[in-house]
Amino acid sequence: MPTKRATRSGSAPWTPRCGSCCRLARAEVAGHAASAHLGRSVGSAQPGGDAATLSKNHRLGAGVPSPEQTVNDDSKPLRRDRRRFLAASGLALALPGLARARVLAVDHDERQNLSLWYEQAAGPWIEALPVGCGRLGAMVFGRPAQERVQLNIDTLFGGGPYEPDSPAALEALPRVRSLIDEGRYHEASELAGATLMGRPMVQMPYGSAGDLFIETKGLSEAGAYSRWLDLDSALAVTRFTDGKVHHRREVFCSEPDQVLVITLDARGGKLDLDIGYRHPTKDVAYGAVAYGKAEATGAVTLIGAPWDEHEPLHEDLRPTTLVLGEDGDDALLVQGRNIADAGIASALRYAVRVKAV
Numbered sequence: 330m331p332t333k334r335a336t337r338s339g340s341a342p343w344t345p346r347c348g349s350c351c352r353l354a355r356a357e358v359a360g361h362a363a364s365a366h367l368g369r370s371v372g373s374a375q376p377g378g379d380a381a382t383l384s385k386n387h388r389l390g391a392g393v394p395s396p397e398q399t400v401n402d403d404s405k406p407l408r409r410d411r412r413r414f415l416a417a418s419g420l421a422l423a424l425p426g427l428a429r430a431r432v433l434a435v436d437h438d439e440r441q442n443l444s445l446w447y448e449q450a451a452g453p454w455i456e457a458l459p460v461g462c463g464r465l466g467a468m469v470f471g472r473p474a475q476e477r478v479q480l481n482i483d484t485l486f487g488g489g490p491y492e493p494d495s496p497a498a499l500e501a502l503p504r505v506r507s508l509i510d511e512g513r514y515h516e517a518s519e520l521a522g523a524t525l526m527g528r529p530m531v532q533m534p535y536g537s538a539g540d541l542f543i544e545t546k547g548l549s550e551a552g553a554y555s556r557w558l559d560l561d562s563a564l565a566v567t568r569f570t571d572g573k574v575h576h577r578r579e580v581f582c583s584e585p586d587q588v589l590v591i592t593l594d595a596r597g598g599k600l601d602l603d604i605g606y607r608h609p610t611k612d613v614a615y616g617a618v619a620y621g622k623a624e625a626t627g628a629v630t631l632i633g634a635p636w637d638e639h640e641p642l643h644e645d646l647r648p649t650t651l652v653l654g655e656d657g658d659d660a661l662l663v664q665g666r667n668i669a670d671a672g673i674a675s676a677l678r679y680a681v682r683v684k685a686v
Contacts, residue, residue, distance in 0.1 A: 446557030447471070450567075452634045454479070458558040458565045462584035469580045471556035471567040474548050474637040476578065478591065480538040480681060485609075487534045487668045489676020493527030501525060529671035536667055538679050542605040542642065543591070545576075551636035569636070574598030604683060606663050607642045608651050650675075660684040 450472040451457040457468035463483065470477040501524035508517035551569040558565050565580040579592040593600055648666070656662035660682060667677040 443560045444557040445560065446555060448555055450554070450556070450634045450636065450638065452638075458556065460558075460563060460565050460580055460582045460589070462582050462587065465582065465587060465589070467580065467582065467589055469556075469565045469567070470634070471565075471578075472634055472636070472638050473551035473554070473567070473569050473571075473576070474545055475639045476543040476545075476567070477640060478541045478543070478580065478589075480541060480589070481536075482538050482679060485536050485538060485667055485677060485679055487536055487670035487675070488673030489667075491673050493529070495525060495528055497524040529673065531671050533673065534668075534670055537609045538681055539609045539663065539665070540607040540640075541681075541683065542603075542607065542640070543593070544603040544605065544639075546601040546603065548637070551576075554636065571598070604661065604685075605642050606653060606661075606681075606683075607640070608647055608663075608665055610643070610646060610648075610668065656682060657684075659686070 445458065447456070451470040454468065457470045457477075457479070460467050460469065465483070466481050468479040468481075470479075501520060505517050505521050505525065508514075508520065548571050550571055552571070554569040556565070556567040563581060567576075567578040569576050575596040577592075577594045577596070580589070582589045593602070651663070651665045653661065653663050661684075663681045663683075665679055667675045667679065669675045
């Protein structure tokens with residue numbers, strides 16, 4: 330990715346008041362914009378690494394466009410009404426792996442409402458905290474050194490439109506009927522399964538729009554760690570300390586504006602960040618979901634991850650259809666295709682635009 334640098338000298342504390350997930354929008358919060366846009370033409374990429382370096386108190390917006398929408402109206406403020414948070418909280422309660430988290434109503438600290446919270450970063454995918462608005466969503470891992478936010482879109486299945494017909498069905502049908510009339514049911518079942526069923530005999534797998542990685546440079550520790558999903562506000566929060574620096578990250582998603590907003594704050598210090606992207610692929614080992622072991626499986630560690638956990642971007646596996654480039658000031662645009670599966674060629678395209686503000 331091209332290297333992007335943004336600087337800002339701090340921001341006032343704020344409390345977002347919106348529903349829960351990701352699209353092309355701008356948010357004016359405490360005098361600062363948090364925006365995400367897609368569908369714009371890709372600017373010429375400038376030399377640089379796969380990174381974006383930011384200073385203290387920055388927000389990142391990541392979005393994906395509706396199939397019919399490619400250009401966004403930047404003048405529309407993000408509405409912070411959280412009455413539609415139920416989609417995200419319902420999803421959180423429906424994930425069986427999240428049963429390991431503590432669900433408590435507490436009177437102290439910032440967890441004043443009903444929250445789902447951990448005292449360690451997510452290891453396997455199922456331990457990540459979900460935010461979403463129905464069409465768009467994200468899984469937040471809460472890792473201090475390298476935060477991972479997996480993005481998804483509701484229609485991003487594998488393959489593409491196809492006719493599930495069986496060319497041999499018409500010719501085989503009389504024989505299947507004859508076998509049934511003769512009471513040879515097992516043979517009839519075998520022949521019907523081989524000739525009458527549609528092809529392919531599987532549903533297309535549900536995919537993702539890839540992983541956004543936010544690497545924080547220069548961390549020496551991650552003390553007083555906690556992360557939680559506030560089920561009242563649909564806000565995912567990660568908090569830890571590095572010496573005298575207090576880090577806080579918030580992730581929420583707006584249903585009206587379809588934008589995912591990530592707030593990064595380092596009180597008592599500053600942030601030096603690299604932004605990376607990993608494309609969705611079946612070749613990447615995302616780790617098992619089994620519990621009770623401590624060894625690593627695939628790319629992640631079971632039952633929580635250490636604070637300095639890192640996953641590779643798998644740049645060597647990137648397909649030629651994946652395009653990463655610069656799109657305006659402090660913005661990165663990713664354009665890709667879904668995966669092929671079960672003999673059905675990929676036919677869907679997606680785009681993710683990340684903007685530092």
